[in-house]
Structure formats: structure tokens, C-alpha cells
Amino acid sequence: MVHRREILKGAIAAPLVASAASAAQIEERPVTFKPAEFDKKKQFELPGWAFRHELQIPRVARPTAVMTFKEWYESKDAHVFGPGDPVRPGDSFHGIAGEFMSTPSHWSKYGCKPSVYLDPLASWEDKQRNFGTFRSEILNRNIRNWGEFPIKFFKIPIRETFKELHPDAKHETRLYSYAGMVPGPTLKMRLGQPVVVRFSNELDTETSVHLHGGHSPSHSDGFPTFYILQGKSRDYFYPNILPLQCNSKLDSTTNKELVTYEPDIREAQSTMWYHDHGMDATAFNVSKGLAGVAPCFGERELELIRDGVLPGLGNASCLDPDQYSLSKDPCLEDPEYPGFYAHGKEPYHNPYDIPLVLQDKVIDLPTGQIAYSNKGHNGYLGDTFFVNGVAWPYRCVENRKYRFRLLDGSNARVFRLRILSEADFLRLSENGIDEPGEAPDSPEAIAKRPDKYEALAKPFLRIGKDSWLWSKAVEKRSVVLAMANRADVVVDFNALVGGIDLEPGEERVFYLVNTMPQTDGRGPKEKLDDGGDPRVLPLPFDAVGPDGEVRGAESHKPIGLLKFIVRGPKPAVDASIKAGSKLIDHELIRDDEVSVVREFIFERGKGAWQINSRFYDPDIANATPTGDSVEEWVLRNGGGGWWHPIHIHLESHQLVRYEKDFAADAIELPRLANAPLPPFNGTNVTPFIDPTEVIGLHDTTVLGPNTVARIRMRFRTWRGPFVFHCHNLEHEDMRMMFNFEPVHDGKLPSDRDPNVVPDARTHGRDVTWQGIDGKLNRYGELDVEHPPVPSVPVEQSGVLMIPNRPVPPKTNP
Amino acid sequence: MTRMIMQFFSSLLAAEKTPPPRLRVCDGFANVRVVDQFGRSFRFRDDFVDGRALIINSMYTTCRGACPTTGATLKKLRSELSKVFGKKLTLLSFTLEPEVDTASVLHEYASRLDANKRSDDLCDWHFLTGTPVAIKELRYSLNFYDLNPKVDGDITQHDATLLFGNSTSDRWASLPAGVRHENLSSTIRRVAGFTTEQRFGLAAEGV
Structure with missing residues (x-):
């Protein structure tokens, strides 16, 4: 029986082996050497061995610990990231989200007490009380939105691995991987069950992990400069909560406005995935293998599976052996792959x-x-x-x-x-x-x-x-x-x-x-x-x-x-789903809910990519939506024939209208840099799109050539910064990206530029918790990672006009 | 401690197969013959790539669009980053108009950017020309091109981007020369740096 500790040691040793051996064999390349290039004809040609290799289903990672917040917090020697890692959550180099250990001030609107931030346990229980409940048909009771189930802890090293990708190739392929797997291990999540993943970076490149489609704190959202540096770790906190929807109604007896917050069950995630989001290098890192799937199971989806509407094994597909604590059953893990579930033993096991x-x-x-x-x-x-x-x-x-x-x-x-x-x-x-x-x-x-x-x-x-x-x-x-x-x-x-x-x-x-x-x-x-x-x-x-x-x-x-x-024969009983089967209700955001409209134009200029004629700057906020408000964003493709899938972090969005200028497709002339944008004579093609797709939720809306999409979204729960960007990864790396920074604490002070929010300028100094120093919570990233924010005189800052601002203190008052 | 060393060596032995070869992004850079502003001849990939951090851009001497600003940016980067990288860094500016920009024309152009003589304090900055075929091959291999032949053929629409990285870690990135200078400078250090100090350190005060 291989112990998990050995595996982790092996994981650390592996890159050393690789670099030692490769240094010994520096290959002489001929003067005319040329690597293979994309061949457009070859994409239609299948090799003789095509369809002879079986599809692999990525293995499901097993947590290193499952325990309540109270259990790990009160136990000083709980090694929640495996016996080989004594470093407690939050004590890693890049820390953990501040929201894991304390309560941000703006959550007082949910009824939370931000004053308890010096007592992480009291803060956790306070959040459990105030983040609402929702109905679970599976458990036949109401469950808490925040932390109903114990926290699952995972540890995933990011490292190089070798794998045979192509039978005709002479050598194995060098890949970047999560835990040695390409695609990465599947992380199965459940709404109401918080997850903390310690990603440790053993590559010679900075990484940043984005849980795509999740509703996670800024610290754990894969903001491009919130790195995991070489040889360091970051504790990603995925609370798996539903955002709280603000409902206000007039109380007829007192004639006062009553504001309540309820978990928005329409927002229950299902198919998420995680991938690298490191600044300037996302495309290279993802092409080398840094991507994996992370399905999340909500109560309504489990109900559909249990009742045999969605394919599955009925109730058996709604069970998790490690739901409340790490099971002692020795058969759960694959002896050859310790740390992963044996096939058929994983949570929510579903061969269909x-x-x-x-x-x-x-x-x-x-x-x-x-x-x-x-x-x-x-x-x-x-x-x-x-x-x-x-x-x-x-x-x-x-x-x-x-x-x-x-x-x-x-x-x-x-x-x-x-x-x-x-x-x-x-x-x-x-x-x-x-x-x-x-x-x-x-x-x-x-x-x-x-x-x-x-x-x-x-x-x-x-x-x-x-x-x-x-x-x-x-x-x-x-x-x-x-x-x-x-x-x-x-x-x-x-x-x-x-x-x-x-x-x-x-x-x-x-x-x-x-x-x-x-x-x-x-x-x-x-x-x-x-x-x-x-x-x-x-x-x-x-x-x-x-x-x-x-x-x-x-x-x-x-x-x-x-x-x-x-x-095989047809099954005695099959999933009952058919066209029209009801799944999760959605309703369009109403016109009167929209408070702000913004326009973003995605275009090419000078061999690179821009939004609204600007290159991405990680240090400024390009939009500062008010928390809980609804905004309508007009996303316009600036032309040139490119497709831009626009991905907005933090929340889902709804498509309101999609327009295409068919006549512009026929214009062959390219638009030159700095030329004015031509008039847009769009035809509304929304009626031709399936209404179920229009009303359904999206996190990535693709802008075809000569199109304009109008989308609506809410900005709930978390402070920023978050990004939105083109998900053509080369465009993203070439700065087709913008920041947005939800502002929850009411109005900005009058002396502050509303387009620049300090939080975004400081690389998340105040979103990262770094343990308790004496009696104070330490916040912020270590200086070695982010040197002090340079003071930029306004004269030198060009069009961006960033006012000079002092570096914020490292500790909270 | 002994146990740890033993484990390390046993893990070395456990790797039975030799690791696969590397294919670096920079192995795709065209290995064409180029000439710099001093008339010296080089093979691009053989002579410039290995073991060095590079900042590469495209330019032409009569450009009245982006080049003057990009040139000034590079001059500033050269003086700042030489303190961080020393001679490990090389700046390469290749011309898009090789017919016009001969070595002597480039020498005259380089003199305006203080790159016409050797300096002990500053890293090398080569202005490169070559045959039109070689330059085109180089330009495509470095991804300084536009898919639209009309834009690609129009020299005034050329890329105002910097390609930077180093061949040891094989990390390469491109940025528009027009991004905020502090941002550009710190990104080049992070991507092209060999050491943690070069990438994130505070060594070069005033950078």
C-alpha cells in the first residue's frame, strides 16, 4: 500500500528528475529545423489508428480531509492537506480568501456581524446562520446555503508530466498537469459543501487557477495576477454557495420597504471546469494541459437524477461516501492511484x-x-x-x-x-x-x-x-x-x-x-x-x-x-427525460431592474487586442458596478472577421438581444487601426435563437463577426477584482481583457476616481488572509510577490489618469 | 535526513525511461541569416536565442507611426532592465523594409537611440536587416503578421508589439508597446527573468 505521503514526495521529486536528465541531453538541432505547424488539410484526415484507443474518463480526486470548520479550527494538528503537509489552510504562501476566515463589512446587509472577524469560528457560524437556506428534496429538509456540509480539503500539485499523446510520435509528450493528469482530476462538488483546494505550483511558470462558471471570492477566482508563484501554494476557497438575491417589497401595514435576501436557486451550477488563468501565458499553459472539469451538484439536479429524469443510477447517483467525514473504507481508493477514487466509488457515481x-x-x-x-x-x-x-x-x-x-x-x-x-x-x-x-x-x-x-x-x-x-x-x-x-x-x-x-x-x-x-x-x-x-x-x-x-x-x-x-439490450427502465421536460426555471431579468448600461467594443489594433481602444491593465478597474445591481452590457465585435467568446467572471449573464449586421459581412476591406467604427445596421436575430437558450444562463457569450450582444447580469456577494475577457486564449493573453470591481459598501468617497478602485490596484492586498499575527488578522500578499505599488504621477500615466495613491496598510485596523 | 536522500535517489532510479526531448517555442524562430547595424552577420536562432532573455520588435527607419514611440520605450527599457539582467538581455529590432534599411541606415537610426556603440552598462541592442525573403520568414516565425493580406501588406499597419521571453524557461509573451510603462517593465521582468530576483525582486530601484 503506497502512502499518500510518498505520492506527494514523488510529485516533488518528478520535476527534478526531468530537469536533471534533460540538461544532460541538449539536442543539436539542424540549422533548418522547423517544428510542425498547423496543417488545415490534415484536420480532415484520420490516421489509421483513429478510434482504436478507448476514451478515458478523468479520475475523481479524493479529498485529503473532510471536516467541519470547527473541527479543523480547534484541532491544532489536523493535517487537512494530507499527513505530509503540516501547513494549515491560510498559512500557505499565497494565503486563503479573507472571506474564509472573516466577514467583509458589506455582508452586514445579509445580517452578518462583521465585528466578529477576529474570531474565525464565530464568523463562520455567523455566515452559516445568515446566508439563508433552501429546500433539499433529497434530504427532505431545508439545508443551509453556507457550510451545510463539512468542508472538503484537496491538495493538487501543478507539475510537468509525460504522456503518450500520439501513437505515431517518437517520444512521449511533455505536459503541464494538475496532479499528473491531462485533463486534470475531476473535482466533484456539491452546493452547500465548501471546498478548499491547495494548488501547489511545481512548474517553472506562474499559474493562477480559475474555476470557470463558479461564484467564488476574488482571491480564489484566478484573477490573472493573483498568481501561484513557482514553488508556492495558494489555498483556493470555493464556498459553493448560491448568491443571495435581494428582494424588496412594501410592507402594507407599516408602509416601509422590506428588504430580504434569499438564495437564488436558479443560479445552481452544474458543469464547471477549471483551467489556468495566469497573466500573459494562459494560452500556452492551457494548450500544454492545464484544464479539468468540476461538476457541481445542486439539490434540484440531484432530485432529477434520483427520480430518473436525468440518466443515472437513481438514488445511488446522489450519494457521496465522503460527504460528512473521510470514509475509512479501504476500497474507495484505487490502490494504483492513491488519492483518487476507484472507478465506481466516486461521489455521485454515474456511469451514464x-x-x-x-x-x-x-x-x-x-x-x-x-x-x-x-x-x-x-x-x-x-x-x-x-x-x-x-x-x-x-x-x-x-x-x-x-x-x-x-x-x-x-x-x-x-x-x-x-x-x-x-x-x-x-x-x-x-x-x-x-x-x-x-x-x-x-x-x-x-x-x-x-x-x-x-x-x-x-x-x-x-x-x-x-x-x-x-x-x-x-x-x-x-x-x-x-x-x-x-x-x-x-x-x-x-x-x-x-x-x-x-x-x-x-x-x-x-x-x-x-x-x-x-x-x-x-x-x-x-x-x-x-x-x-x-x-x-x-x-x-x-x-x-x-x-x-x-x-x-x-x-x-x-x-x-x-x-x-x-x-446490448435496451434497458428495462431508462431515464424519463424527453423534449420539454422541466429542469430549472429561469426568468428574464426585467427592464426596470437595469440600472446601468455599459458598452464594450472588442477590436484589434496594432497587432494586439483591445477593449474600448485600451489594453488590459491589471492594476485598474474598468467598471465598478454597484453590488446587487443589474447592469446591461452591450458587447460589440469591432470587426475584422474575428470571433470573440466573451467570458465574464463572477456571475452568470442572460442574453437579451443578439444583432448581426449581415451587410457588413460582405464588406471585404479591413478596418484600419484608429479608423472610426463603421455604423452598425444590425438585424435582430434573437427570434431565430431557441428561446430556451436565450432565457438560460451563460458565462461565455460568443461574438461572431459584425455582431452586438446585449446581456444582463447581477453583481452579488463578492468584492472584486474580477475580469472579463475574450476566451480565445491568445486574444486574452494579448490584453483583450478588462477588470470589474463590484462596489458593495455604498457610494465611493467623493475624492476617488470612480473608474479606479484601490482594491484592484493593490493586487488583492485586502482579499487575502495570511494568518493571525499576534491579535490582528494579517491581510495581503507577501512583498516579494508584489513589490509596493509604484507611485505614478498623473502626468506620466497617459490616458489612464491614475491618481497617485498611498500604499494601503498591510493589516486591518 | 538520510531517509530523505535515499528516497530522492530511489525516485531517480524509478524513472526508468529517459524523459522526452523538449520542443521549445523558440525552436520555431526562423534561423535566417541577418545583419546588424555594425554589419555583423548572424544566424537568428543559433546566435541570439540560447541562454538569453530577448525583447524583439519590428520597425522600419522611416516609420512615422508607432516606431518612434516604441523606440523610445525600448531605450528606456534597455537602461532600466540592463541593471536587472546585465548582459543576459538582448534587444532585437528587425526592419520591415530591408530594401531601404541597410546596415548603415540602421546604424544611423541606432545612433538616435544610443545604440550605435558598445556600452559596458547597457545590454546589446541589435538592429537587424537581411534579404526580404529572410525577413519575411523571420517575421512570420515570430508572429509579427496579420492574417489579412491587405493589412499585412501595408507597412504602416505593422505590429507595435514586443515579443519577450527567455529560451531557458521557454516562456514567451507579447505585449503592445503602448501599455503603461510600469506594467510593461514588470511583465518583461516576470516573463523573461531567469531568477526570482530578476522576476520579482526589488534589485533595480527606480524601475
Whole structure:
């Protein structure tokens, strides 16, 4: 039996081994050496070994400890991050979120007592009392929003690992990994169960971990400069709470306004994922493997699983062996992989709920390494397609319904996913979808493709987008998935095989394919060889107009991604979900709730990316929304033919209106830097988008070319800073990012520039808790990480006009 | 202690296979023949990349758009970062108009930025020219290009970005030269620095 301590030691030793050996073998490269580059033709060619490797399901990480706040706080020697790590939560180099140990002043509106901040235990219990409760049908009682279940502690090293990615490659591939796995270990969470993850960075690069789609404190949200430095750790606190929704109504007897805060159950997350968010290097780090999935289970979702609406094992899929304390059962862990659950033993075990992380990479076969290039800052595309870290895998499935959580984890690839039968896939891979006589890529042929694909593609149910379930299941035949978007779908393989039992030895085969034509980082386009023509026509939604005219473009040949082999008899009882099944109710934010409208224009300038003609500056806040308010943001694509998936941290947003200027698509001339933005003659295409998708929640809304999206969102619970940015990772690294800083404490002092908030300028000095020094809570990051904020005289600060401001004190008064 | 050392060596033995080779981002930089402002000839990847921190930009001497500002920024960065990096840092400015910008033209241009003679206090700053084919290959391999041929062909629309990093850690990033100077300077130190002191230290007061 290998002890977890050995594993952690091994983890620390591994990079040393790597660097020692590689220093010994410095390879001479020939003068003409050139790494592999993206080959647009190769993306349609499958190697002979395609679909011969089985799809891997990422292992589920087991917590190192499960205990209540009181238990670990009162025990001085509780090694919650495993026996080998005596460092208590918050005592790591980068500390833990201040909200873990104390109560920020603005939570007094929830009824919390900020005065108890010197007593972390009293503060925790105060938050438990005041963050509300919600109904659990599973437990048949009301449960607390904050800390109903004990805290789960995890420790995940971020380190280099080697893995065979491509059978034709001469060597294994060097990857960056969470805990040695690509994709990273699955973190299964539950609403009401706080999680603390100690990510320790053993790479020679700064990292920052973002839980994408979560509602987490700023310290733990992966703000780009809230690093985990080389050789250091940061304790990420994921409280897994529902935001509190402010309701005010007039009391009829006293004629006074009554303000109450209730957990917003519509906001219950489902499919989250985590990935690197380090400043300037996110694209490189994610392409090297830093991404993993983190599903969260809310009460309504568990109820749907228990009642057999969503695929699963009924009540058995609603159980967690380590829910209240770390189980002593020796069978829970895989003896070969200590620290991970054995298959079938993980919390909320569900063989019919499978995450699929889609990625594309370029593999340099002679070296076996990932050949990374930011491709002119447009975006890194690959010609080798991976699902869960395996190139072109297959998966044997039962003759029944499955839930797949699809994630586009690539840097710049937009997918249009469809399911084709084996016969159709093989025929189209050979001959393509155009008629034999048709001119290749002729407008007539292109116009006919979507209808032809739609007729061939197999139907499935879409049940959610991004982190959230939709209000009802909707039948679809395709899914458009931009970078960072998730699609939650249910595929009924029994319906696809015609509702029959398959005899032993009999099988049916289906393929998950991508039909989105794309040859560079700008985004999809109709023609593969258009000589750089910036016109890009498809719409980034599954939109169907009255005449089908706004449907997106599709490629001549499909790109195969994953092969499903269906076997066995049909099940006696299958999940009951069907088109129209009710999931989680959503309602549109009303017009009268909106208090502020802001516009953000995403454009290219001087070889880099800008928002509102500015480059990202991590030290300033570009928007300071009032806490609990609703804002409407107008996101405009500044042109040039690029696609920009805009991801906003902290909260979900709703799509209100999506407009596209079709005439502008036909204008070939590029807009030159500093030229005025042309007038926008948008057509409202919102009616063509499925209303369930419009009313559902989003965390990433893709801006196709010549489009304007109007979104609405709330700013609840946490102080900033948070970021919003383009999720084409190369664009993000090239500064297509802005900060926003929710302001909860009422009005800003009159002498303060409302566009610059001190919190954002100080790299989170006051969001990080660093233990108790004598009788005071220590806040802030250590000086070695963030040298004192430079004093910038206004004359030198250019257009940004940052007023000079003293460095804030390190300790709270 | 002895046990720890034993564990370390046993973990060394446990790694049976030799680790896979590295493929660095900078291995993709074109290894073309270039000439600097003093007329010296170099192979770009062989002579500039290994073991050094680099700041690379594109320019042309008659540029009236971004280049004068970028040049001033680089001059300032050179004097600031030389204190941090010493001679480990090299600035490379390659011309986009190699037909016009010969070595002597570049020498004249470099003199305006105090880069026309060797200095003990300042790191090297090479202004590079070459054949148009070589320069184009270099430009594409360093990602100083636009996908739109009209923008790419228009020299006045050229990238005003700096590419920086070092080949040892193989961390490379690009930033517009127009970001706030303190931000630019600290980012270059963090990404291109070899040591913690270079990356985050306070060694160079006044930086």
C-alpha cells in the first residue's frame, strides 16, 4: 500500500528528475529545423489508428480531509492537506480568501456581524446562520446555503508530466498537469459543501487557477495576477454557495420597504471546469494541459437524477461516501492511484454522465511534443483532435440514454457538433456532402450544406449551456460550441438504433463529428481556401431563420472526433427525460431592474487586442458596478472577421438581444487601426435563437463577426477584482481583457476616481488572509510577490489618469 | 535526513525511461541569416536565442507611426532592465523594409537611440536587416503578421508589439508597446527573468 505521503514526495521529486536528465541531453538541432505547424488539410484526415484507443474518463480526486470548520479550527494538528503537509489552510504562501476566515463589512446587509472577524469560528457560524437556506428534496429538509456540509480539503500539485499523446510520435509528450493528469482530476462538488483546494505550483511558470462558471471570492477566482508563484501554494476557497438575491417589497401595514435576501436557486451550477488563468501565458499553459472539469451538484439536479429524469443510477447517483467525514473504507481508493477514487466509488457515481473535453493540438511527431505557436496572436489551432486527452478515441456505450457534458477546452477552435451514423460518416468522410458535380466551395453548394447535414444528423436533447441547466430539455441536431462554452446534452442511443434490443455480438456505431469549417484562429468561415478574405458568415448559435437563411456554414467533410459503439439490450427502465421536460426555471431579468448600461467594443489594433481602444491593465478597474445591481452590457465585435467568446467572471449573464449586421459581412476591406467604427445596421436575430437558450444562463457569450450582444447580469456577494475577457486564449493573453470591481459598501468617497478602485490596484492586498499575527488578522500578499505599488504621477500615466495613491496598510485596523 | 536522500535517489532510479526531448517555442524562430547595424552577420536562432532573455520588435527607419514611440520605450527599457539582467538581455529590432534599411541606415537610426556603440552598462541592442525573403520568414516565425493580406501588406499597419521571453524557461509573451510603462517593465521582468530576483525582486530601484 503506497502512502499518500510518498505520492506527494514523488510529485516533488518528478520535476527534478526531468530537469536533471534533460540538461544532460541538449539536442543539436539542424540549422533548418522547423517544428510542425498547423496543417488545415490534415484536420480532415484520420490516421489509421483513429478510434482504436478507448476514451478515458478523468479520475475523481479524493479529498485529503473532510471536516467541519470547527473541527479543523480547534484541532491544532489536523493535517487537512494530507499527513505530509503540516501547513494549515491560510498559512500557505499565497494565503486563503479573507472571506474564509472573516466577514467583509458589506455582508452586514445579509445580517452578518462583521465585528466578529477576529474570531474565525464565530464568523463562520455567523455566515452559516445568515446566508439563508433552501429546500433539499433529497434530504427532505431545508439545508443551509453556507457550510451545510463539512468542508472538503484537496491538495493538487501543478507539475510537468509525460504522456503518450500520439501513437505515431517518437517520444512521449511533455505536459503541464494538475496532479499528473491531462485533463486534470475531476473535482466533484456539491452546493452547500465548501471546498478548499491547495494548488501547489511545481512548474517553472506562474499559474493562477480559475474555476470557470463558479461564484467564488476574488482571491480564489484566478484573477490573472493573483498568481501561484513557482514553488508556492495558494489555498483556493470555493464556498459553493448560491448568491443571495435581494428582494424588496412594501410592507402594507407599516408602509416601509422590506428588504430580504434569499438564495437564488436558479443560479445552481452544474458543469464547471477549471483551467489556468495566469497573466500573459494562459494560452500556452492551457494548450500544454492545464484544464479539468468540476461538476457541481445542486439539490434540484440531484432530485432529477434520483427520480430518473436525468440518466443515472437513481438514488445511488446522489450519494457521496465522503460527504460528512473521510470514509475509512479501504476500497474507495484505487490502490494504483492513491488519492483518487476507484472507478465506481466516486461521489455521485454515474456511469451514464460523461464529461467530454474537446481540444485540438499540433503534435510535432519527431519530438512527440506539442508544437505551440500563437499564430500571429490570432489563436492556436490544432489538426489533431483530443477528447479527454486521447486522440480520436472510441467509447462503448449501453443501448440507452447518456448525459454528455461537452466542453470546448481548446484555445481558438469553434465546434459545430453533430452525431452521424457510421454509414453516413464514412460516406461523407470519403465523398463530402456536396454533390459530385458541384464546384467545390461554390456559394450554391455551401448554402445547401446545413440542410443536408440537418437531415442526416441524429437528434439528441440539449439540457444546458455553460454551468447551468436550462428550463427545459430541447431537441437539437447540432450544437455550436465556442471556446470555454459547455453544452449539456442527453443522447438516447436506444432511439438512435431504432428502439430495438441488440443481440450479443451485434453493435451499432455512431460518430460525434465537427462540421464547423475553420482554418485559422480568427474563427469559422465558409470557404477553406479564401486567401485571407475576412468575410465570415456563420452565426454563433443554432439559429434557424424563417427561410433558413441565417443558419451557419458547415464544412464539405465532417471531422470525426469520437466513435460510440452501442451494444446490448435496451434497458428495462431508462431515464424519463424527453423534449420539454422541466429542469430549472429561469426568468428574464426585467427592464426596470437595469440600472446601468455599459458598452464594450472588442477590436484589434496594432497587432494586439483591445477593449474600448485600451489594453488590459491589471492594476485598474474598468467598471465598478454597484453590488446587487443589474447592469446591461452591450458587447460589440469591432470587426475584422474575428470571433470573440466573451467570458465574464463572477456571475452568470442572460442574453437579451443578439444583432448581426449581415451587410457588413460582405464588406471585404479591413478596418484600419484608429479608423472610426463603421455604423452598425444590425438585424435582430434573437427570434431565430431557441428561446430556451436565450432565457438560460451563460458565462461565455460568443461574438461572431459584425455582431452586438446585449446581456444582463447581477453583481452579488463578492468584492472584486474580477475580469472579463475574450476566451480565445491568445486574444486574452494579448490584453483583450478588462477588470470589474463590484462596489458593495455604498457610494465611493467623493475624492476617488470612480473608474479606479484601490482594491484592484493593490493586487488583492485586502482579499487575502495570511494568518493571525499576534491579535490582528494579517491581510495581503507577501512583498516579494508584489513589490509596493509604484507611485505614478498623473502626468506620466497617459490616458489612464491614475491618481497617485498611498500604499494601503498591510493589516486591518 | 538520510531517509530523505535515499528516497530522492530511489525516485531517480524509478524513472526508468529517459524523459522526452523538449520542443521549445523558440525552436520555431526562423534561423535566417541577418545583419546588424555594425554589419555583423548572424544566424537568428543559433546566435541570439540560447541562454538569453530577448525583447524583439519590428520597425522600419522611416516609420512615422508607432516606431518612434516604441523606440523610445525600448531605450528606456534597455537602461532600466540592463541593471536587472546585465548582459543576459538582448534587444532585437528587425526592419520591415530591408530594401531601404541597410546596415548603415540602421546604424544611423541606432545612433538616435544610443545604440550605435558598445556600452559596458547597457545590454546589446541589435538592429537587424537581411534579404526580404529572410525577413519575411523571420517575421512570420515570430508572429509579427496579420492574417489579412491587405493589412499585412501595408507597412504602416505593422505590429507595435514586443515579443519577450527567455529560451531557458521557454516562456514567451507579447505585449503592445503602448501599455503603461510600469506594467510593461514588470511583465518583461516576470516573463523573461531567469531568477526570482530578476522576476520579482526589488534589485533595480527606480524601475
